[in-house]
Amino acid sequence: MKRLILTMTVSLMVMVFTAGLVAAETLDITIPLPLTGSKAKFGEIEKRSYEIAAEEINAAGGIKGKKVVLHFEDSQGKPEIARAIAEKIIDVKKQPFVVGAYSSSCSKAIAAVAEERKIPYLVVTGASDTITRKNYKYIFRMNPSVSYYTGGLRSFLKKVVKPKSVAILYESTDFGTKGAEGMVKDAKKLGMKVVMKEKYESGAVDFKPILSKLKSKRPDVIYMVSYVMDAALLMRQIKELRIDAKLFAGGAAGFAIPEFIENAKDASEYVVTATLWSPQVAYPGAKEFAEKYKARAGKYPSYHGAEAYSALYVMKDVLERAKSWTPDDIRDALKATDIVTAFGPVKFEDREGYQNQNFMDTLVLQVINGKHETIWPEKYATKKYVYPIPKWRDRR
């Protein structure tokens, strides 16, 4: 009897010990991020998001029983440093895949190294079109490229609003000009006439002159590419002048953040805007992530955070499915990815000249009852869109 107990205890201890050993085995992932320099703000958002994801994954038992340990290397947002980091990850650390980087230029530099060494690389947030248009075999991208940002808005216009004409107002910066050019192209595709395309000086006090002119053109859609305070002033003055259009659409981040509603107040009601992601979106885990992030950082994350957070989950999924953890098997597993993350559905496709590009739907938000609600695509909608929108005179 004594012996039996002894054997049992010993075997139990052995089991616990080995289990402990297995759990102690780690998977080290090194991620290049801009942690200093002008892009540090985004690097910080992404770092925090990766960490949240890693903690969650580890709490749920890690990846194939291995504990994820993250290391961050500071790229300073410089492509040459990003390239050196990628070489270190691949040649020294022998990591069979690369994930991360923030800017397009850094992502491009890493992509070149990864492709050359035949190591799969998951691009996170680099949005330049060219990254996934170079016939690379090992480069995958989670976010739509910059030309697809307004895809959701375009389909909303096409299916619901069916406008005949559009007026475009944009700030006289590179960013505003690009946004306006994109809309002109979209308008051509949708058969809309561009009745007015005017730039303005960002920070202007009074938009009423330009808006009175716009009013006389009677466009179906008013499309604005503006930063947040200009956006709020524009909508306030549109309300003042009672300019009625079928739809007020914002083409940039300025319309998608809470400050827009705070400043424009009731004038912001029913304004729609295109975005990649929002904390309110109905993707599984999106809200939980947003709340968890807010608890740590004090404010909601931008789409950069959600994408980084989800990137680690994509890697978890890929590593669990891969036949072995060699670069080629991981690449094959990446290619076969088809999951829905907190950032949205992820599936890498080759089409329209892109390779291994995730063509996720971009979202359309509308301000309804003083809150941003996702209205398009309908399957992710948190609320039914309000269209047609009431005329200013009839509001309230």
Added chain:
Amino acid sequence: MSVQIEIFLQTLIAGLLLGGLYALIGIGMTLIMGVMKIINLAHGELMMVAMYIAYWLFVLFHIDPYVSVLIATPVMFFMGVAIQKYLINPVMKVESILPENQVILTVGIGMVLSNMATIFFTSDYRSTPVDYASNAFYLSDYWRDSPIELSLSIPWTVSFILAVIITVSLWFFLTKTDTGKSIRATAQDKDAALMMGVNVERMRVVTFGLGAALVGAAGCLFIPIYYLYPALGGKFTLIAFVITILGGLGSTIGAIIGGLILGIFESMTATYVGMGWAPVGRFVIFIAALIFLPGGVAAILRRHKLGK
């Protein structure tokens, strides 16, 4: 046709309202210019400070920005007095290679102010979300069958009216009171004023305080229609500078007319040329005033024996 009239009238209204507020910003600078012969390049930053005062009064105590005019204006007056007394006056007394080092000092003061605002209040954009921010009067509400629709924004109109009231009271202060007359005397001829027993140094202090108070009032009036951030000063310093040149250096009435001209000109440019051209228009006016009208509006008025 009626559409064109509507656009024109609406633009004119917008220009007038904007011009009235511009004038108030310009007067403060022009007063300081007249008495001290220096351009106060911290003018916009002083306005920024007043806007932060109005902002925090609204956020913390729910005091309407229009009421904070009564609080922010005296605060700015004393701030202006302090700046003149403890910073500018000592520099004026120092012999230096550069005769305009007081001007450089004001640039420095402006930088300090805007950087302090960044440190204390962060560089976030803020605005006071007053409830009436986008309310307006509409012509068609009063005249049902009106062929054209015009609107008159409530906060813009209130700000404009207050700006007019402040300007008129300033006018009375300068023409009817002893202190006002002393200020004008100092502006016209410092040495003669000194011999007539005017305390020139004290007038300088009062003038700088007055200039700061005026731009402080302008800041409060701007808050319901605009927003604020620490770096906003430079933009308004520039506007005030253009108005001061256009109005004729140191002329109050010139600054009022200059402000209105600039406001209307900017609005008209925005409607008929393109809003992206507004900053270009501002500098065209500036250069045109320097070349063709070196004395500004004041020179024309003087020629017709209108100005003081």
